[in-house]
Amino acid sequence: MKASWVPVPPGSDFTLANLPYGVFAPAGTPQAWRVGVAIGKHVLDLAGALGAEVFTAPSLNAFMAGGPSVWADTREQVTELLSEPRSARAVRAHLHPIADVRLRLPIEVADYADFYASEHHARNLGRLFRPDGPSLPANWKHLPVGYHGRAGTVIVSGTPVVRPTGQRRTAPDAAPSFGPSLRLDVEVEIGFVVGVPSALGTPVAVGDFAQHVFGVVLLNDWSARDIQSWEYVPLGPFLGKSFATSISPWVVPLSALDGARVSTPIQEPPPLPNLAESEPWGLDLRLQLELNGQIVSRPPYAQMYWSPAQMLAHMTSNGASLRTGDLFASGTVSGPDPGTSGSLIELTRAGTEPLTLPDGTSRSYLLDGDTVRITGAACSPDGARLGLGEVIGRIAPPIASVPPK
Amino acid sequence: MKASWVPVPPGSDFTLANLPYGVFAPAGTPQAWRVGVAIGKHVLDLAGALGAEVFTAPSLNAFMAGGPSVWADTREQVTELLSEPRSARAVRAHLHPIADVRLRLPIEVADYADFYASEHHARNLGRLFRPDGPSLPANWKHLPVGYHGRAGTVIVSGTPVVRPTGQRRTAPDAAPSFGPSLRLDVEVEIGFVVGVPSALGTPVAVGDFAQHVFGVVLLNDWSARDIQSWEYVPLGPFLGKSFATSISPWVVPLSALDGARVSTPIQEPPPLPNLAESEPWGLDLRLQLELNGQIVSRPPYAQMYWSPAQMLAHMTSNGASLRTGDLFASGTVSGPDPGTSGSLIELTRAGTEPLTLPDGTSRSYLLDGDTVRITGAACSPDGARLGLGEVIGRIAPPIASVPPK
Structure with missing residues (x-):
């Protein structure tokens, strides 16, 4: 089992095996919504870390529309970034404490x-x-x-x-x-x-x-x-x-x-x-x-x-x-x-x-x-x-x- | 009662007193959706005739969100354009026979x-x-x-x-x-x-x-x-x-x-x-x-x-x-x-x-x-x-x- 270089407190919901998706705005930029992944007490800004436009969005919908192969590729990339110690230096800039960000409704609900x-x-x-x-x-x-x-x-x-x-x-x-x-x-x-x-x-x-x-x-x-x-x-x-x-x-x-x-x-x-x-x-x-x-x-x-x-x-x-x-x-x-x-x-x-x-x-x-x-x-x-x-x-x-x- | 310079056949649903809104694409440009108003057997392209961005859209939603004063203003402008004979020359270029256009679902349905x-x-x-x-x-x-x-x-x-x-x-x-x-x-x-x-x-x-x-x-x-x-x-x-x-x-x-x-x-x-x-x-x-x-x-x-x-x-x-x-x-x-x-x-x-x-x-x-x-x-x-x-x-x-x- 891989571990993350990001500290994950014991009992945390958000381990490397989980990597749930949400939509957040960083502290100080209340409307700058982007897609993130939770890890321990932090959220990784995917718009910054992966640079894909689909993550600079107020909902997960565009990303979700991509389908299972896009979901699997992204999960693999994020797992790699968060587990590979040599990624830490570059990725750290895209980590925000969850306590500091605003979270919103993660999906635009259709029906x-x-x-x-x-x-x-x-x-x-x-x-x-x-x-x-x-x-x-x-x-x-x-x-x-x-x-x-x-x-x-x-x-x-x-x-x-x-x-x-x-x-x-x-x-x-x-x-x-x-x-x-x-x-x-x-x-x-x-x-x-x-x-x-x-x-x-x-x-x-x-x-x-x-x-x-x-x-x-x-x-x-x-x-x-x-x-x-x-x-x-x-x-x-x-x-x-x-x-x-x-x-x-x-x-x-x-x-x-x-x-x-x-x-x-x-x-x-x-x-x-x-x-x-x-x-x-x-x-x-x-x-x-x-x-x-x-x-x-x-x-x-x-x-x-x-x-x-x-x-x-x-x-x-x-x-x-x-x-x-x-x-x-x-x-x-x-x-x-x-x-x-x-x-x-x-x-x-x-x-x-x-x-x-x-x-x-x-x-x-x-x-x-x-x-x-x-x-x-x-x-x-x-x-x-x-x-x-x-x-x-x-x-x-x-x-x-x-x-x- | 005003009349339109656009011919309105007897018994037509779409008289000058009606002016219903729809979303259409002109012949030859199947995805170029824009908002139009029906008059007789024609549709007036509001994107062209009024030039407002809100009408270059695949649904009426942005226009509808404007509220009653916007609706009333637009209705007044369209009534004027379609009833004032001196408007005919400029407006005629924005009229399409309904039979030639594609009509789509006019609204993006929320609930x-x-x-x-x-x-x-x-x-x-x-x-x-x-x-x-x-x-x-x-x-x-x-x-x-x-x-x-x-x-x-x-x-x-x-x-x-x-x-x-x-x-x-x-x-x-x-x-x-x-x-x-x-x-x-x-x-x-x-x-x-x-x-x-x-x-x-x-x-x-x-x-x-x-x-x-x-x-x-x-x-x-x-x-x-x-x-x-x-x-x-x-x-x-x-x-x-x-x-x-x-x-x-x-x-x-x-x-x-x-x-x-x-x-x-x-x-x-x-x-x-x-x-x-x-x-x-x-x-x-x-x-x-x-x-x-x-x-x-x-x-x-x-x-x-x-x-x-x-x-x-x-x-x-x-x-x-x-x-x-x-x-x-x-x-x-x-x-x-x-x-x-x-x-x-x-x-x-x-x-x-x-x-x-x-x-x-x-x-x-x-x-x-x-x-x-x-x-x-x-x-x-x-x-x-x-x-x-x-x-x-x-x-x-x-x-x-x-x-x-």
Whole structure:
């Protein structure tokens, strides 16, 4: 295993085996966006170090559009620069402490779709909302259920999340009223970022996943449960989700996750041929949800029923095309055990069993001022840890609604 | 009433009172996209005639971002150029026959959302699918129900529509199978195009509609009913819609529609304050659906329950921001009378009462090779007709699905 001449503190997310991509502006030049790679506590300016125009950009999109051979070449060059001691002298000028730079949304999001791929999550919600019926919808084991979300409100980690207002009912049969959401929740998810587009009318095969998907981010699909439960029949979630979706600033390349690939749980009934996998695209990612600095859940991504390759194949099975910058997310990651659910609605049984936190406070849903942080790491058979960074957000009080004119 | 020195044939959609915007490439320069305005059978090249850089662009977005005062100034200048005979000599060089140019998707679509704003349509579907329950969902009269669609598959009129493949059940309790949709349908809609963005966290008031919305298009929300009915519980339509959404190439500016503004039908219960209108934003648009050149329906837009100003206010009521290029559509336009529904599923009662066409053929849903054309016009109190152009699409056979690798 190579090491980097750049100091990488023990336990750092950003080792030489990781090399995630982000977009930053150096200190003192707040709009001079360029593509960088994180290593330890530093970011390497690729615009400076490699000199390619594609890196002098406010997003990764142009680079991502290059495809797997460009991604592999770049990764090889960066690995070389950061591991070869004789490169240090020339490269050092292009290293900036991460603490000194501004990070922005790393991708220009084209379409954003969200799935519902955790069986434990889907069953947990089914039991809460349909206690007398089957916990899974009839279609659930036949296809990865998904829907489109709002691309324009995908925000980078650290952006405050304003508590949304909306119509909700405060009692089951009450008339709706308009006001701040009273049931603001998180959803711990993994997001997949598309680099290479596909043609309209042509499905992408499960086996072509790595030809299109560039990398992964941590994602928090903030959810206003009260707004959502009132609006979602019959056309699905809309305003209950569209106010904000936070992603981590560092996109971990898919190729860095090779060691974390695992089979999905057994799928029964077997998927129809267009969703059948010939190689595993489950991922052993261990996630962690913190509320005000206190761990409240450890969702295991390896338990996800549908793989991201199956999600991608399904999403394009009707001929829908992909664009560079498309983002699709897994849906809430929840495991089978207590303390492994990726949302408060599950952890508190729809608010009926509030969580008591180590600091002595309790929560059913989020309060103004709460800070939510999701972290995670990929785990390899050799035990090496490959961190996914973090996605963080603090709840800001609602803005008073605009009176009609 | 001014007239244009450019010949405008009787009955033309594109009179001096209209002046819709599109993006075209002149004959012989297929990629030289620029913004134009349609007048009669010609398009005026604004890049040439007005010389502003914002018109040398492959979309209207930069122009639309300028806001209402820029839109008004430009409209005034174009009206002057096309009505003042002494301008003719200089301007004539910038006129191209529409028949000779290529037209492309006029906007770069940011987010695409679709509503469900026709009470007649919603009740028609409710009666078909929930014959024993209430025909409207509980929320329907309290808010304009909507959802996000796929922005990347919005296509311009004339683009072939490949019949989508997908999972569907051929009998109510059968196992799903994968194959071409057998219930391919149209939805006659009006789309609204956002020019001026809004800030994240700040709702847009109903009364600010015209500060943000630039204009309207005709829109066909192609729908695979069999795919949709199997997938849509619990997160709404996804692949049943995302394969294609067609829009007209000419965006009619909102200001051209002043004479067509009418009140929506009486709304009972009265909308909550953030959805209450102080001025009418219903529109008297008369639409027409043709199948292979034969009129099958005349949907009346004036009957829509929710106005587009209410849709916009609702869509941002949770703080979701707007971007230039956002497109939101009305949902299927259906009237109360026979022959006024905007979809085949309504016109044929879910395929049980096939339509017999004048050419002697019959249809439950669309067949390969069918051509669908939607046209429409705004009607003013003075009886003047202001045409919306057309959106047209022909069904191409399905591409064989990709085998798994």
